[in-house]
Amino acid sequence: MKLDAKIPEGPLFEKWPKHKFNLKLVNPANKRKYTILVVGTGLAGSSAAASLAELGYNVKTFCFQDSPRRAHSIAAQGGINAAKNYRNDGDSVYRLFYDTIKGGDYRAREANVYRLADVSVNIIDQCVAQGVPFAREYGGLLDNRSFGGSQVSRTFYARGQTGQQLLLGAYSALNRQIHQGTIKSYNRHEMLDVVVVDGKAQGIVTRNLITGEIETHAGHAVLLCTGGYGNVFYLSTNAMGSNITAAWKAHKRGAYFGNPCFTQIHPTCIPVSGDHQSKLTLMSESLRNDGRVWAPKTKELAEKLRKGELKGSDLKEEDRDYFLERKYPAFGNLVPRDVASRNAKEIVDEGRGVGGSGVAVFLDFAESIARLGEDSVRAKYGNLFDMYEQITAENPYKQPMRIYPAVHYTMGGLWVDYNLQTTVPGLYALGEANFSDHGANRLGASALMQGLADGYFVIPYTVGDYLANIGPKPVDDSHPAFAETKKAVEDRIAKLLSLKGTKTVDEYHRELGHIMWEYCGMARTEEGLKKAKGLISELRADFWKNAIVPGTNSEFNQSLEKAGRVADFLELGELMVDDALDRKESCGGHFRLESQTDEGEALRDDDNYAYVAAWEYKGDNTPEQLHREELVFENVKLTQRSYK
Amino acid sequence: MSHISHPNTNKMSAHMNLTLKVWRQKNANDKGGFVTYKAADISPDMSFLEMLDVVNEGLIKKGEDPIHFDHDCREGICGMCSLYINGRAHGPKRAITTCQLHMRSFSDGETITIEPWRAAAFPVVKDLAVNRQAFDRIQQSGGYVSINTGGVPDANEIPIPKFIADEAFNSATCIGCGACVAACKNASAMLFVSAKVSQLALLPQGQQERYQRVQAMVAQMDEEGFGNCTNTGACEAECPKEISITNIARMNREYFTSKFFKEEEIH
Numbered sequence: 001m002k003l004d005a006k007i008p009e010g011p012l013f014e015k016w017p018k019h020k021f022n023l024k025l026v027n028p029a030n031k032r033k034y035t036i037l038v039v040g041t042g043l044a045g046s047s048a049a050a051s052l053a054e055l056g057y058n059v060k061t062f063c064f065q066d067s068p069r070r071a072h073s074i075a076a077q078g079g080i081n082a083a084k085n086y087r088n089d090g091d092s093v094y095r096l097f098y099d100t101i102k103g104g105d106y107r108a109r110e111a112n113v114y115r116l117a118d119v120s121v122n123i124i125d126q127c128v129a130q131g132v133p134f135a136r137e138y139g140g141l142l143d144n145r146s147f148g149g150s151q152v153s154r155t156f157y158a159r160g161q162t163g164q165q166l167l168l169g170a171y172s173a174l175n176r177q178i179h180q181g182t183i184k185s186y187n188r189h190e191m192l193d194v195v196v197v198d199g200k201a202q203g204i205v206t207r208n209l210i211t212g213e214i215e216t217h218a219g220h221a222v223l224l225c226t227g228g229y230g231n232v233f234y235l236s237t238n239a240m241g242s243n244i245t246a247a248w249k250a251h252k253r254g255a256y257f258g259n260p261c262f263t264q265i266h267p268t269c270i271p272v273s274g275d276h277q278s279k280l281t282l283m284s285e286s287l288r289n290d291g292r293v294w295a296p297k298t299k300e301l302a303e304k305l306r307k308g309e310l311k312g313s314d315l316k317e318e319d320r321d322y323f324l325e326r327k328y329p330a331f332g333n334l335v336p337r338d339v340a341s342r343n344a345k346e347i348v349d350e351g352r353g354v355g356g357s358g359v360a361v362f363l364d365f366a367e368s369i370a371r372l373g374e375d376s377v378r379a380k381y382g383n384l385f386d387m388y389e390q391i392t393a394e395n396p397y398k399q400p401m402r403i404y405p406a407v408h409y410t411m412g413g414l415w416v417d418y419n420l421q422t423t424v425p426g427l428y429a430l431g432e433a434n435f436s437d438h439g440a441n442r443l444g445a446s447a448l449m450q451g452l453a454d455g456y457f458v459i460p461y462t463v464g465d466y467l468a469n470i471g472p473k474p475v476d477d478s479h480p481a482f483a484e485t486k487k488a489v490e491d492r493i494a495k496l497l498s499l500k501g502t503k504t505v506d507e508y509h510r511e512l513g514h515i516m517w518e519y520c521g522m523a524r525t526e527e528g529l530k531k532a533k534g535l536i537s538e539l540r541a542d543f544w545k546n547a548i549v550p551g552t553n554s555e556f557n558q559s560l561e562k563a564g565r566v567a568d569f570l571e572l573g574e575l576m577v578d579d580a581l582d583r584k585e586s587c588g589g590h591f592r593l594e595s596q597t598d599e600g601e602a603l604r605d606d607d608n609y610a611y612v613a614a615w616e617y618k619g620d621n622t623p624e625q626l627h628r629e630e631l632v633f634e635n636v637k638l639t640q641r642s643y644k
Numbered sequence: 645m646s647h648i649s650h651p652n653t654n655k656m657s658a659h660m661n662l663t664l665k666v667w668r669q670k671n672a673n674d675k676g677g678f679v680t681y682k683a684a685d686i687s688p689d690m691s692f693l694e695m696l697d698v699v700n701e702g703l704i705k706k707g708e709d710p711i712h713f714d715h716d717c718r719e720g721i722c723g724m725c726s727l728y729i730n731g732r733a734h735g736p737k738r739a740i741t742t743c744q745l746h747m748r749s750f751s752d753g754e755t756i757t758i759e760p761w762r763a764a765a766f767p768v769v770k771d772l773a774v775n776r777q778a779f780d781r782i783q784q785s786g787g788y789v790s791i792n793t794g795g796v797p798d799a800n801e802i803p804i805p806k807f808i809a810d811e812a813f814n815s816a817t818c819i820g821c822g823a824c825v826a827a828c829k830n831a832s833a834m835l836f837v838s839a840k841v842s843q844l845a846l847l848p849q850g851q852q853e854r855y856q857r858v859q860a861m862v863a864q865m866d867e868e869g870f871g872n873c874t875n876t877g878a879c880e881a882e883c884p885k886e887i888s889i890t891n892i893a894r895m896n897r898e899y900f901t902s903k904f905f906k907e908e909e910i911h
């Protein structure tokens with residue numbers, strides 16, 4: 001199949017308005033004859049479900065949590081970008097577009113990103129109208145801040161809980177429609193497969209997580225709003241339940257997977273404290289505005305720090321290496337996420353890491369406290385300092401914080417065209433679940449923007465065109481494809497439950513995480529990736545022999561849930577490695593050691609790799625087929641990023 | 645935040661051995677009861693839920709059913725985790741959820757009792773997990789502003805005084821965990837309901853449906869079987885987000901005021 005991104009013709013700023021006009025509309029009286037299935041209730045899912053139900057469609061929503069409000073969008077801290085230019089500081093839709101394309105290291109589609117920047121302004125209006133309590137100034141108008149090294153202040157925020165407030169806004173819109181009977185919500189339900197009838201997505205198979213009942217749901221279109229797959233690394237800032245299963249099943253039913261190796265590793269997370277660690281906690285990168293990153297100059301000093309013979313504050317100025325300031329005098333501690341993360345890894349690899357495990361560097365506020373006073377620092381970062389102390393039992397006002405990078409976001413995801421449709425007609429992917437807008441690196445405060453743009457302002461138009469074309473013929477689950485897909489799901493569950501080996505599912509997950517982190521993490525080499533491929537494949541084979549999955553299907557069985565998700569991660573991991581092997585250049589968060597400048601920075605290869613890698617599933621134990629969507633840049637000039 | 649007496653975790657801290665008395669209940673219809681487990685070699689740097697993970701790994705290896713409990717983000721914001729620990733909702737420390745509680749808050753040799761939220765409106769699903777859908781239904785009855793996507797005014801068209809916006813934010817921080825209900829001897833949901841009523845009553849966007857909203861949400865709360873408020877303040881004391889009971893006072897005011905209007909004036 002030839003990939004067609006369906007990017008509209010014409011100048012950048014005319015593409016979306018013209019496209020909207022060209023899209024077919026569904027007659028208002030016919031809308032109620034259509035059913036749309038929305039899987040996942042984070043920002044993308046809740047906003048899409050509410051908006052579609054308001055238009056008159058019947059909607060069913062599904063989430064594995066006990067309430068739609070708990071989707072992991074809720075944990076986003078920093079803020080949401082919008083090109084409002086309320087500050088009169090030179091922002092514009094075009095500038096937000098440009099910053100996002102450049103920040104993504106020129107591996108995203110111009111047309112999609114421009115549309116994202118264009119609708120960003122409507123998102124803020126919508127959220128305020130819902131009663132989202134954004135931060136305000138004394139004059140009563142909305143406050144903004146600069147975020148992630150941006151030169152304009154375009155980030156709207158709600159203390160350190162922006163994701164929570166935006167999600168509760170979308171959840172309230174969802175609740176209004178549930179109350180009106182246009183949405184039926186299925187909580188504690190996990191989607192386990194897509195039903196494809198005559199080449200079109202026409203339903204899903206779900207498991208009721210409390211009773212174990214395997215259900216089929218028919219619909220005219222299926223929207224996957226199921227988030228990212230950072231948990232393939234075991235430890236990440238994702239929620240424990242975040243998983244790839246829905247998107248992976250869709251992939252195996254014909255949806256191509258875009259840029260699977262593009263992972264964002266966030267530099268300011270609290271380090272691992274031991275083998276018991278179950279997840280990692282992010283601290284907002286705003287900390288780098290006032291904190292200085294450093295490591296001891298010598299391995300000997302690092303060793304003393306690790307043993308507790310010295311404390312960070314004991315080290316003299318001349319024994320400290322402020323490595324970001326040293327290497328990047330222009331940007332210093334504010335270099336982009338990928339650069340800051342990679343440099344911390346280098347320090348640890350050299351044996352200069354600190355903390356009990358030696359896998360951390362310092363983020364020091366002593367100078368800011370001396371300059372601004374402890375109260376000022378507390379006013380700015382108090383909640384983050386408290387959180388740090390809560391987890392580590394160290395007082396960051398007295399001792400430098402210890403930080404280390406952690407997996408935070410996945411730019412890759414299901415390949416979608418300009419209409420957010422996957423390569424399976426009728427199957428759409430929104431938010432972090434798709435690959436579309438962030439290229440090889442996502443800018444801070446852009447994830448919330450994309451989730452809500454897709455749900456509130458893109459899908460209501462594009463899905464209508466598809467529905468108008470297929471017509472309001474009723475759908476039900478009588479087609480044999482439903483029974484066949486349901487049977488496949490039941491067989492897999494039975495197979496998982498038959499595993500009564502010796503190793504727990506968590507042990508496999510942890511091992512997979514180690515492999516991914518070591519070989520497909522912050523720095524990747526051909527040799528390492530090839531090794532990882534073998535290791536993952538061995539681990540997967542061992543899982544299906546020696547894992548233990550206790551209990552039965554007909555009960556609340558968290559072990560079974562986890563086993564299914566880890567089994568899918570074990571397949572995804574190998575695809576990520578294949579993708580990282582294919583892309584011999586470095587770009588954004590993907591750093592191939594073979595492709596770097598003389599100064600050790602990421603070196604892109606635009607002649608050979610300015611494409612989206614879209615992978616097609618060809619059957620178990622068969623290599624996936626790579627399709628390339630060439631990226632065409634008509635408006636921006638490709639340049640090498642430099643932060644020296 | 646209170647002072648924590650562990651200035652240096654660079655040194656390996658001594659591990660602990662604990663006894664757990666855990667509520668086990670197969671499903672909503674099972675009677676349930678306490679089962680005692682040993683939690684050996686527990687690091688004080690573990691979170692409470694990581695300690696349970698370790699116990700569960702041991703149970704799985706022995707071929708037993710692990711202890712079921714709800715959890716997801718493990719950073720105190722999703723509201724999924726619960727647990728009544730030694731008679732306290734979310735455990736002994738103030739202003740945090742169970743997932744943020746660390747084992748250094750306990751001592752070697754201690755016996756820890758772990759129960760689910762206890763409330764008629766929160767039936768047990770299994771072990772320590774309960775069904776909180778009553779909370780969703782209360783929100784569905786009126787916890788929103790009735791606007792559609794699109795066609796809304798510019799975000800800066802209606803200025804809101806900062807202190808009003810801040811106060812609304814304080815109410816909006818509720819994570820819907822249900823600790824307020826679990827902590828209350830009447831299993832009242834007044835703090836939860838009043839937080840949403842307050843947020844929208846304070847903001848200009850919420851004015852149009854102000855009185856209809858409070859009536860609908862209170863009616864749904866009553867229908868779900870939550871108890872009444874007798875001002876013990878336990879909800880506020882145990883709320884991980886420190887939501888104030890002044891919200892309850894505001895909701896009562898809203899509710900009484902709404903009764904002065906005729907039916908057709910508020911609907």
